[in-house]
Amino acid sequence: MDLDTVRTFVAAADAGQFQEAAAELAVTQQAVSKRIAALERQLGVRLFTRTARGARLTIDGQAFLPHARELLRVAERAVASVRTGRRPLRVDVIASRVAPSGLMRGFHQAHPEIDLDVLMLFDVETAVAAIRSGAIDASFRAVAAPGRPLPEDIESVRVLDEPLQLLTGPGHVLAGARSVPLARLAGHRIWMPGIVPGTEWAAYYDDLVAEFGLTIEATGPNFGSDALLDTVADTPALATFMGEHTRLVWPAGHGLRRIPVTDPTPVYPHSLLWHRDNPHPALAALRAHLATTTSGHDTAGTWTPDWVIPRTG
Amino acid sequence: MDLDTVRTFVAAADAGQFQEAAAELAVTQQAVSKRIAALERQLGVRLFTRTARGARLTIDGQAFLPHARELLRVAERAVASVRTGRRPLRVDVIASRVAPSGLMRGFHQAHPEIDLDVLMLFDVETAVAAIRSGAIDASFRAVAAPGRPLPEDIESVRVLDEPLQLLTGPGHVLAGARSVPLARLAGHRIWMPGIVPGTEWAAYYDDLVAEFGLTIEATGPNFGSDALLDTVADTPALATFMGEHTRLVWPAGHGLRRIPVTDPTPVYPHSLLWHRDNPHPALAALRAHLATTTSGHDTAGTWTPDWVIPRTG
DNA sequence: CGCCGTCCACAACCCATGGTTGTGTCCGTA
DNA sequence: TACGGACACAACCATGGGTTGTGGACGGCG
Numbered sequence: 027m028d029l030d031t032v033r034t035f036v037a038a039a040d041a042g043q044f045q046e047a048a049a050e051l052a053v054t055q056q057a058v059s060k061r062i063a064a065l066e067r068q069l070g071v072r073l074f075t076r077t078a079r080g081a082r083l084t085i086d087g088q089a090f091l092p093h094a095r096e097l098l099r100v101a102e103r104a105v106a107s108v109r110t111g112r113r114p115l116r117v118d119v120i121a122s123r124v125a126p127s128g129l130m131r132g133f134h135q136a137h138p139e140i141d142l143d144v145l146m147l148f149d150v151e152t153a154v155a156a157i158r159s160g161a162i163d164a165s166f167r168a169v170a171a172p173g174r175p176l177p178e179d180i181e182s183v184r185v186l187d188e189p190l191q192l193l194t195g196p197g198h199v200l201a202g203a204r205s206v207p208l209a210r211l212a213g214h215r216i217w218m219p220g221i222v223p224g225t226e227w228a229a230y231y232d233d234l235v236a237e238f239g240l241t242i243e244a245t246g247p248n249f250g251s252d253a254l255l256d257t258v259a260d261t262p263a264l265a266t267f268m269g270e271h272t273r274l275v276w277p278a279g280h281g282l283r284r285i286p287v288t289d290p291t292p293v294y295p296h297s298l299l300w301h302r303d304n305p306h307p308a309l310a311a312l313r314a315h316l317a318t319t320t321s322g323h324d325t326a327g328t329w330t331p332d333w334v335i336p337r338t339g
Numbered sequence: 340m341d342l343d344t345v346r347t348f349v350a351a352a353d354a355g356q357f358q359e360a361a362a363e364l365a366v367t368q369q370a371v372s373k374r375i376a377a378l379e380r381q382l383g384v385r386l387f388t389r390t391a392r393g394a395r396l397t398i399d400g401q402a403f404l405p406h407a408r409e410l411l412r413v414a415e416r417a418v419a420s421v422r423t424g425r426r427p428l429r430v431d432v433i434a435s436r437v438a439p440s441g442l443m444r445g446f447h448q449a450h451p452e453i454d455l456d457v458l459m460l461f462d463v464e465t466a467v468a469a470i471r472s473g474a475i476d477a478s479f480r481a482v483a484a485p486g487r488p489l490p491e492d493i494e495s496v497r498v499l500d501e502p503l504q505l506l507t508g509p510g511h512v513l514a515g516a517r518s519v520p521l522a523r524l525a526g527h528r529i530w531m532p533g534i535v536p537g538t539e540w541a542a543y544y545d546d547l548v549a550e551f552g553l554t555i556e557a558t559g560p561n562f563g564s565d566a567l568l569d570t571v572a573d574t575p576a577l578a579t580f581m582g583e584h585t586r587l588v589w590p591a592g593h594g595l596r597r598i599p600v601t602d603p604t605p606v607y608p609h610s611l612l613w614h615r616d617n618p619h620p621a622l623a624a625l626r627a628h629l630a631t632t633t634s635g636h637d638t639a640g641t642w643t644p645d646w647v648i649p650r651t652g
Numbered sequence: 653c654g655c656c657g658t659c660c661a662c663a664a665c666c667c668a669t670g671g672t673t674g675t676g677t678c679c680g681t682a
Numbered sequence: 683t684a685c686g687g688a689c690a691c692a693a694c695c696a697t698g699g700g701t702t703g704t705g706g707a708c709g710g711c712g
Contacts (some may be wrong), residue, residue: 027414029340045659057700059660064699071421076660078708085474086421089429089456093417100413101340104406108384108399116402143402160399358688370671372689377670389689391679 027068029101032094034061035073039091043080044219077096104138107143114141115308118153118165120227125188125271126166126296147333149225150299154180157301163309164300168226168334179302185316186296187328189270189286192216196281197262207289208329217266219244219254233331234292255282269294290329340381342414342573345407347374348386348589352404356393428621431466431478433540438501439479439583439609446628453621463612467493470614476622477613481539481647492615498629499609500641501582502599506568507531509594510565510575521642525552531578532557532567539548546644547605568595582607603642 037047038058048058062081066073073087083091107114119126130144145162147153153165157180169182176182191210194201200214221228221244225228228244235242258264268284298316300309350360351371361371375394379386386400396404401468420427432439443457458475460466466478470493489495505524507514513527534541534557541557548555571577572595581597611629613622 027342027418029342032417043659054701055660056662056702059662063661069418069421070423073421078659080659085458085460085469088458088460089420089427090417093413093420097410097413097417100410104403104410105340106346107406108382108386109401110383114402116398143405145398145401146438147398156398195488218517257419272712338687356688367672368689369673372691373670376690389678391688393688554683 027065029098031061031065032097033089034058035065036064036091036094036098038074039083039087039094041080042082045063045305074154077314103141103300106141114143114186115164115306115312116143116145116162118145118147118156118162118167118310120146120166120168120296124293125186125269128271129166129186129296129316129319132319133220133312136315136319137308137311140311143310145151149227153299157299157304161300161303163304163306164312166296166300168230168295169297169299176299180299181302182297182299183313183316184297186271187293187325187330188296190267190292190294191270191329192285192287193258193268194265194283195259195261196283198265198283199262200265200285201283203285205286205288208238208240208287208292209289211287213241215264216240216242217254218242218256229333230294230331233333237329258282267292290327293328294329295330295334340378344374344378344409346412347371347413348378348400349404349407351375351387351394352396352400354406355395369380410647416454419454427456428477428619428625429456429458429475430625431458431460431469431475431480433459433479433609434480438499438582438607440630441584442479442499442609442632445632446625449628449632450621450624453624454620462540466612470612470617473614473617476617476619477611477625479609480608481543481608482612489612494615495610495612496626496629497608497610499584500606500638500643501584502641503580503605503607504583505578505598505600506571506581507578507596507598508575509571509596511578511596512575513578513598514596516598518599518601519587521551521600521605522602524600526554528577529553529555530567530571530577531555539620542646543607543644546646547642550642571595580605603640606641606643608643608647 034047034051038044038085041047041050044058044062045055048055050060062074069086069090071086072084073090074081074082103114117130119130127144130142134140134142147156147162147165150167150169153162153167154177156162157165159176166185169176192200192206200206200210218231221231223244231242231244234240254266258266267284270284270286298313300313345362347364351357351362354360354363357371357375358368361368366372375387382399382403384399385397386403387394388397398436429442432443440457443455447453447455457558460469460475460478463480463482464477466475466480467490469475470478471490479498482489506512513519513523529543534544536557544555544557547553567579571579583597583599611626613626
């Protein structure tokens with residue numbers, strides 16, 4: 027299906043006649059007639075009843091019309107998503123099971139008028155390069171990765187220290203615990219598929235493993251959250267980490283348990299990164315939104331890697 | 340933009356290489372290469388970085404991908420909307436400012452999984468013909484129009500008796516009234532653009548005018564609800580009728596007032612019509628939904644035209 | 653009642669688009 | 683260095699969709 031054809035259909039429906047639609051679209055009446063005929067042939071239904079004074083929508087045409095309009099709207103947004111200059115705000119979020127995508131959902135609800143594109147880059151270095159090149163506007167990341175200070179044209183602000191919780195199935199030995207000390211996790215299998223070696227996310231868990239002697243398995247393909255949750259729910263010996271603020275949608279009856287981790291509580295430090303000179307108005311809105319919705323956490327009894335920059339807010 | 344091109348882009352993004360995408364789409368690798376190149380030229384950005392082992396999405400490509408998927412989803416729904424056999428439920432609602440479209444919104448929220456197409460036909464006769472031909476599945480109408488009993492293959496059930504209220508701007512002489520007797524409206528200008536002569540809706544107001552000596556102006560083009568509300572808000576001498584259950588969205592500060600009408604309260608009788616033999620499963624769901632959400636109203640002190648069939652529920 | 657104007661459909665023609673095959677280039681790897 | 687895999691470019695060709703020209707249907711009007 028060709029969007030020009032759909033546009034023609036909408037124009038003809040609005041005009042009530044092919045002639046006028048043709049004039050609007052700067053083609054001949056015959057071209058409009060052909061396009062509509064082709065669309066009707068493709069859909070297998072008649073969209074217009076032709077009369078001597080124009081063309082009226084059939085019932086099928088009336089049913090199709092709002093879908094056609096929606097199609098054009100979506101197409102416009104799709105084109106806008108890659109248009110340079112006044113394009114949607116592009117924000118990189120770290121992959122899966124932590125808070126930033128939830129923060130972006132909240133921002134979208136608070137500012138539904140702001141067009142957003144949320145994507146997931148490889149690591150903080152890629153994100154910083156993308157920010158400097160202007161390819162993206164902001165990134166939620168843990169900064170700085172070990173030994174790599176941020177360039178001075180990149181600004182950052184800590185927006186959320188997210189405590190990690192243990193997620194287990196109902197058959198897990200810790201399933202009944204109200205909370206579990208971090209040291210008690212030594213020896214348990216903790217599965218974190220989707221962590222890519224070389225990223226700052228992997229560095230975080232590497233430090234956690236080294237300091238507390240945990241067993242974290244990042245191996246295996248990442249089939250997505252649903253598959254992970256299914257596996258964890260069904261495997262008594264398996265658990266995984268998950269951000270406290272992450273809202274999961276899973277089928278009822280899985281019996282999944284969230285168990286707070288203590289002494290200390292590992293927290294993942296989310297910062298927002300952006301370019302000093304980025305003028306995108308929605309970026310200012312995002313920063314303002316995050317400033318109002320996120321608050322400082324008590325750092326007592328929590329753990330973050332040494333290389334994480336200290337909280338400034 | 341051609342949807343086949345978009346489909347090709349998505350296939351290539353999913354496959355990670357053009358070859359495999361080409362095989363899936365049953366075209367040659369060169370065709371895929373050309374399509375992607377054309378799309379990139381059209382959008383003005385590079386979507387893939389070509390390597391010796393495939394093609395990876397650029398950041399622009401990543402931003403575009405979800406929009407592309409959405410485009411394909413919408414296109415599929417658009418086609419489904421006119422496909423015979425297992426198509427979305429098609430429901431006709433009477434035009435503007437009365438309850439049925441609100442009822443359909445409620446149904447959609449209760450059953451988001453059911454695909455709906457809501458359209459507005461000319462009058463109850465058109466609707467009945469459309470139901471009998473299978474072009475639509477159900478219709479909200481006032482039945483029966485005077486002198487035209489329903490055919491026996493059409494079933495109907497009264498779903499809502501909607502009281503009409505007066506809507507005025509802040510400068511209207513009745514703006515401060517808590518309620519107004521119907522007889523007091525004689526002499527006031529009541530504006531109802533969009534009422535098409537010959538429809539059962541017009542018949543309703545004709546009877547109302549004849550019985551209580553109102554002055555209802557249906558003249559003038561109907562520029563939509565927004566324009567109507569603007570005009571009513573700004574014109575002290577003008578008022579309009581509006582269903583009590585109609586939720587309007589209008590800019591704050593218009594100062595519009597809803598004033599209940601009494602002695603008697605005119606109510607508009609909405610019935611759902613459908614074909615006796617229509618097997619569409621969503622139709623049963625709609626009837627069940629309406630049965631639970633709508634309740635009988637006290638008919639004391641209300642007015643409906645003589646020709647309206649009496650309530651059976 | 654017949655003429656005319658309006659609007660859409662059909663026919664013939666033609667060019668651009670988009671497909672195929674054949675070949676070149678790049679790059680990672682053995 | 684040679685090979686294989688993957689994408690791009692070139693040449694060719696069929697189809698699609700555009701234009702012009704024309705005919706038919708319908709409604710308005712003299």
